[in-house]
Amino acid sequence: MKNYIKYSLSILTIAAFYSCSKDEVNPVTNPEVSISIKLKSDFAAGRYNVVVIDPEVTIENGGEVIPQYKWTIKVSNKDGVVRDSVIGDTKVLPFIAPKAADYTVELTVTAADVTGRASTLVKVSETNKTYNSKAWSVVDYMPSPEFILNDYVYSTKAEALEAVQTELNEDLSVPLGTFGGYITTRFDHTVINAYGKRDFTVQMENSNSGTRFAPVSVFVAYDANKNGIADDNEWYEIAGSEYHKSSTVKNYEITYYKPDPNKTAVAGAADWQFDTTYLKWTDNKSASGSITRTKKWRRYNYYPQWIGDSYTMKGTKLQVPVKDISDGTGITFNVGTFDWGYGGIKDPSIDISWAVDKDGKKVQLPGIDFVKVYQSSFAEIGASDLLTAVFRYVEDLN
Numbered sequence: 001m002k003n004y005i006k007y008s009l010s011i012l013t014i015a016a017f018y019s020c021s022k023d024e025v026n027p028v029t030n031p032e033v034s035i036s037i038k039l040k041s042d043f044a045a046g047r048y049n050v051v052v053i054d055p056e057v058t059i060e061n062g063g064e065v066i067p068q069y070k071w072t073i074k075v076s077n078k079d080g081v082v083r084d085s086v087i088g089d090t091k092v093l094p095f096i097a098p099k100a101a102d103y104t105v106e107l108t109v110t111a112a113d114v115t116g117r118a119s120t121l122v123k124v125s126e127t128n129k130t131y132n133s134k135a136w137s138v139v140d141y142m143p144s145p146e147f148i149l150n151d152y153v154y155s156t157k158a159e160a161l162e163a164v165q166t167e168l169n170e171d172l173s174v175p176l177g178t179f180g181g182y183i184t185t186r187f188d189h190t191v192i193n194a195y196g197k198r199d200f201t202v203q204m205e206n207s208n209s210g211t212r213f214a215p216v217s218v219f220v221a222y223d224a225n226k227n228g229i230a231d232d233n234e235w236y237e238i239a240g241s242e243y244h245k246s247s248t249v250k251n252y253e254i255t256y257y258k259p260d261p262n263k264t265a266v267a268g269a270a271d272w273q274f275d276t277t278y279l280k281w282t283d284n285k286s287a288s289g290s291i292t293r294t295k296k297w298r299r300y301n302y303y304p305q306w307i308g309d310s311y312t313m314k315g316t317k318l319q320v321p322v323k324d325i326s327d328g329t330g331i332t333f334n335v336g337t338f339d340w341g342y343g344g345i346k347d348p349s350i351d352i353s354w355a356v357d358k359d360g361k362k363v364q365l366p367g368i369d370f371v372k373v374y375q376s377s378f379a380e381i382g383a384s385d386l387l388t389a390v391f392r393y394v395e396d397l398n
Helices: 002-023 147-151 157-169
Strands: 034-038 042-046 051-053 056-060 068-076 082-088 093-095 101-111 114-125 137-142 174-177 182-192 200-204 216-221 235-238 249-257 273-283 288-294 310-317 322-324 333-335 367-375 389-396
Touching: 034 101, 034 114, 042 051, 051 114, 056 101, 082 093, 093 101, 137 157, 147 174, 157 174, 174 182, 174 367, 182 389, 200 216, 200 367, 367 389
Parallel strands: 042 114
Antiparallel strands: 034 056, 051 093, 068 082, 068 101, 101 114, 137 182, 174 389, 182 367, 200 389, 216 235, 216 367, 249 273, 249 310, 273 288, 322 333
16 A cells, blocks of 8 residues: 555656646747738720739738639629629739729738738720720731642732731631641730630531541630730640640641652552652651542642741640541541540630640630641541641631
């Protein structure tokens, strides 16, 4: 019994020692997180003009907490019900509106379950301009080889550009040819990068029972410095469903060589292969070959007549599924498509938020002013000739 009492006293003594030691240490408490927001009371801009709203946000005692930003405006639906519409989720908001009005723009900042709010008024005024939903202004055009170019009898690029502009004005289509062929058009306003929505569409000629066309890739540019041109550092690629696939070839280049009109045709084994060495090409992957001139188009010139002895086209090369369904005779082919992010597919609408820089990193654009549409595949489909694309128009959806 005495041993038990001594043992118990020893434990109590030790416990008391540690208990006293803890009481002597100042307790550590987490100070509360606080958020303060300084935001200019009002801004002004014209329709389709960007105004940058950059608040001063201070978060005290936030540590490594990453704040969340949400910009909203009040909108009314067709029934007159007013609701908050999210228009941004980054600290800096490039605000742009298609209609003249006074917009109350609200910012909500959240960090560690603490919320801060502020608002500002953006006064959007009329510009006394009438805007077209379609990008009709042709900035640049360069087709890759195909038989339709036989009808483009121009001696200079300026003549070709003038002719293409006329075709678009008359709502006619424009051939792009095989890989690399492109057209660049400009809107008369900045197409808004609407939050969570698709912003513009790329319309191409559709495939039918007799003709197969390829999907096309898209580049976009925002005229940040307002100099009226798309500078080299303002272009971004729309990263669609094929962008990250292993079959996709980034920074691909192919050079086409002008055919010799006096060359003797080298026929192939199939009846439709009129000249298997008609138009030579080389690429930056150490490959080379020739485009076959088919029997049906044997009297047509595939090469742009205003271009010299050779020219090089560049871009991201995509693999379009192509299958001969005529027992290897090359008479009939099935041509596949892509899921999203391209022109010439089932849903050719594009979200500007899909844009990436040359390193594949997403970029935040308030909108776009220019669109470049280019044929991004290189394939032959037997007697039907090259797999090509034909452009119709680009249109604003907002």
